[in-house]
Amino acid sequence: MTTLTYRELRAMVQAEAKGVTHDGEAIRALERRARSNAETVARAADALAGMEVDSQTTGEAKDTARIMNGLTTSALAAASATDNVAAAARAVDAQAQKSHGGINEQAGAMNVRMAKSAFYEQE
Template sequence: MPDLTYAQLAKQSAALAKDVARSSEAIHAHAKNIADEARDTARIAESIGALRVDQATIAETRELARLMDGIATAATAYASAADTTAHAAQAAHDQNKASHNGIGEAAARSTVGRDIYQLDRTWLTQE
């Protein structure tokens, strides 16, 4: 039997495309959460400033907000790369379908049994 059939390839490429798309969506959600937390932390820094908390604490809180914003930006960039990967995976699945779907359908409709791969090759050499 062949190492990889059309049906297996189609199933694997579709699963890959879906998995990468789901992962990309999850990364976008995490990036949004981090950005929201960064904004909240910046608001907290302003609030504690109004309460006349020491300047070192306010500066540390602002620095934390700045770092969190940087992490959110990096996560968003990573999510954009994941989107590109998701599109590439979907394109690979679509190309596989366009290139091989007819062969897969013909093989599925074929009346030749699946046992052809277990054929005794010596029988073919006999006259």
């Protein structure tokens, strides 16, 4: 059986929350860039149509803009999911602190060495 200490749990979920938050920010940056590119391609398609360029070429440009807009929608959904994961990790950290923080403080304040964890297990 693998044991996970209070400190290890808190460090793990804090790192997870930080990492996922960073990932969400990166996804949002990509979404903004993709949205800007989609708008540029859509304007180019409109300009091509205004210059009476063949419908196949203008259609391809419009399709590309539509696909890129779909990408932005998916990116926003992924970024939202990272927010949920980060919130869940922060909630786990808060619950660990609430449930075991006092125990950790008392154990840290003791001037004697702690016994092996098996000693503290309930039967």
